[in-house]
Amino acid sequence: MASTLEIRPLAADDVALANRLGRDAFAAPAEQPDFGDELGRSIAHTWVAVVDGVLVGYALGWLAADEAQLMSIAVDARFRGQGLGRALLERFLDELVRVGARTIVLEVRKGNAPARALYVAMGFELLGERRRYYADGEDAITYRWCAAT
Numbered sequence: 001m002a003s004t005l006e007i008r009p010l011a012a013d014d015v016a017l018a019n020r021l022g023r024d025a026f027a028a029p030a031e032q033p034d035f036g037d038e039l040g041r042s043i044a045h046t047w048v049a050v051v052d053g054v055l056v057g058y059a060l061g062w063l064a065a066d067e068a069q070l071m072s073i074a075v076d077a078r079f080r081g082q083g084l085g086r087a088l089l090e091r092f093l094d095e096l097v098r099v100g101a102r103t104i105v106l107e108v109r110k111g112n113a114p115a116r117a118l119y120v121a122m123g124f125e126l127l128g129e130r131r132r133y134y135a136d137g138e139d140a141i142t143y144r145w146c147a148a149t
């Protein structure tokens with residue numbers, strides 16, 4: 001049977017599963033979002049990917065004035081490599097532009113090849129590098145995406 005994909009805003013009922021997804025995807029607690037907190041944060045915008053009724057991905061961003069930051073994105077490891085990350089990010093960019101974002105920035109671990117390839121494929125441009133940005137000493141790479149004028 002073909003599976004169904006829905007991409008929709010985070011709801012209160014999603015918090016436990018989204019938190020677990022973040023914990024599974026990121027080893028460092030500082031990189032694991034708390035979606036309970038995010039739900040109450042007016043600048044936060046979170047979109048989730050739901051396959052056959054099960055939450056399997058999220059994209060979380062903060063928007064201030066016309067600049068957004070992609071704070072975190074993750075897809076359940078069992079569902080990676082199937083286009084879900086791209087679909088989520090596409091929807092996230094569309095929705096953030098709809099609510100006023102002109103640019104979207106992000107940081108990513110230098111060694112995170114899958115995520116970096118996704119960002120470049122989506123039109124993010126390299127901004128710079130932050131030496132030893134993460135607690136374990138890894139460098140961060142920063143990217144920026146600009147909405148079409």
Ligand SMILES: CC(C)(COP(=O)(O)OP(=O)(O)OC[C@H]1O[C@@H](n2cnc3c(N)ncnc32)[C@H](O)[C@@H]1OP(=O)(O)O)[C@@H](O)C(=O)NCCC(=O)NCCS
Pocket residue numbers: 025026072073074075076079080081082083084085086087107108109112113114115117118119121
């Ligand atoms: C990054 C992540 C969200 C990508 O999700 P995904 O659903 O696997 O990605 P998709 O299947 O939509 O792939 C989209 C593009 O990403 C890139 N990509 C995805 N997986 C890749 C891999 N293992 N190696 C290289 N590039 C990869 C490719 O450019 C791919 O496009 P293509 O299929 O046309 O080649 C996922 O790997 C993830 O959750 N990683 C752990 C959390 C994380 O590191 N988040 C980013 C923190 S900044």
